[in-house]
Amino acid sequence: MNYTFNGLGEYVLLSIQTSNATFSLQARTERAKKADGNISDATIFTAFAARDHTNSSLHIELNTAKDDLILYGNELDLTKTLKDFGNDRFAFNSPTMSIYGVDGVLRVSFLETGITLEIGKEARMLSLDTIVPKTFNNVTKGLLGNFDGDPFNDFVYPNGSLLHFNASDLEIFRFGQTWSVNDSSSVFIYEDGKSHSDYHNASYVPRFLDTFDKETIIKAEKICGSVNVECVFDYVFTLNSTIAKTTSNISETIDINAKEIAKVVPTINNTFNADGKQSQQHTVAVQLCTGCHGNGHCSTTVRQDPRENAYFKYSSCVCNAGYTGADCDKTLDWCAGSPCTLGRNCTNVPPNNTYSCYPCPAGYASVPNTNDCIDNDECSSRPCDQLCINTEGSYSCGCKEGYRVDPSNEHTCIDINECNEATHNCTQICDNTIGGFLCKCQPGFTFNVSNFTCSRDDSDPCAASTLDCSSSSGCTLDVGNNTTCFCDAGLRLNETSLRCQDVDECSQHICAQDCMNTIGSFQCSCIAGYQLVDKVWCKPCEVPNWGTNCGQTCACTGRGAERCDHVRGCMCSRGWTGSSCDDDVDECKENPRVCGDTRKSCSNNMGSYSCDCLQGYQEDASGFCRVHSDVFERRRKLHVWM
16 A cells, blocks of 8 residues: 655554564654755655564664764664765674665664665655565554555554545544654654654644645656656655655665566467378368357357458357457446445446445445445544544544644543643733633733733832833833843843843744744634634544635535545546536547557546457457457468368
């Protein structure tokens, strides 16, 4: 399963826990820089760490300048040794682990488990190839997925539950967040007084590829030289062609290696006899039964065929139910028109003269004896800490005022610290409480509860002071009862000039997405597909709402409607278009070369199309139309030597 995850922090890539072995592979991501040096919305790998049940461990990360590596093996600092010998001559060995350089990458082998990691450095980021023995088939978890050859069950949560394989980018992001590393599970080495929390940002919400305009994506595809999703993604978010092309090269290398592994030696077995004997020539008229591909039977009726001649004819085929074509070589497309609801894949079942739909996605239950799905009311099982909102095919948890959903566990609520996030309306002092906050005033001021302001009271502690606080918000007493100037919330006192200066709250990353600083305050906003809540938090639009500030409503009532996307509205299945996905796409007219073979004719049908070989041609194993093997006989008589 290929997918893109743009989380920020430290995550579990691979987790193995069996009765004989344990292994944990973790990765750290940071926000990449654009070509102009500014921070982008994309994240890249900057560190990897691993540990097995023998306590063999690896830690590798980019240095601060992002131009060299910091390496630890079994908690020994190998950085200087690596730098002295270089990647291609470096070697480190222990009874349970080895690290050595080959072809510009570091190959790390954990000998007890047989797991091998190949780590490279390019374009100011790290890359990783992971090789896992088949003995761990179906026991792996983490962002690298479930290693069992099935691409449809890779999204396994830490609790063992499964996310459906065709999840949206937002659902995949939320899935990835559940694999965040915490202080107790981290296997990284931290220096300079840092800890896991210095790399963890629970409020970060990335942008997704579908939020960008088509022109930007087309430009990215041109730079990438293909529609390589990984390359396009990195360029769109970083505008850095070096990072994008590096990603493309890595992806192409993986594809080449996979094709090489898949190659097998063909088996050819054929026998023929020839003795050179000849006899008197006779001309025989032949009516050939092709066998109808085993999906029908021949009749005595002669069919018209461009390969025939006066002495060589073809018998007509009578096809079994579910098959069609002159030689019964085509199956009827029972899936034409997308009969499976909710965008599920459809599979033809020719012998049964019918079709089958993929299982209902998460949040739905199957209707017995049909291919339909009905919504599950997940809220009936009380899965949320405070509030539960049931939606079509899913549900969402909400929180009471003063709380928000925990980014690491969407079922629980955590207190909002209005004071730290500057979302309070206090004039002077804010004191956070569980589920709320209290406003207080500086000594010498009294709080007015009716308008949340502070007024100078009669006991002016600065009356006898010569301190000039006219350029600040006022004069008060500090903790040592000394007179001092102070500034209202959102401002900072310049100790030299005793003037109040604006605090740039945007530099403190208070807003989940976009931020605009103002004098004494700030304003958060959200990208399309999200709605601002709690002044700083961006919440995805709930179905059926979508767009900027969730101000538009989906009307996905058409036969080709797949889902309501919180960014782009109704998403149509392939072959359908229109605001409600009820208009058929004429693929043959839209792209005259859609069949990819000039010897094929295109036929449009509802929600799909079909490509058939022209008369005189038949489709080979690779999908191309070739001249029928019998066509060479139509210009000469058939001779039989007796």
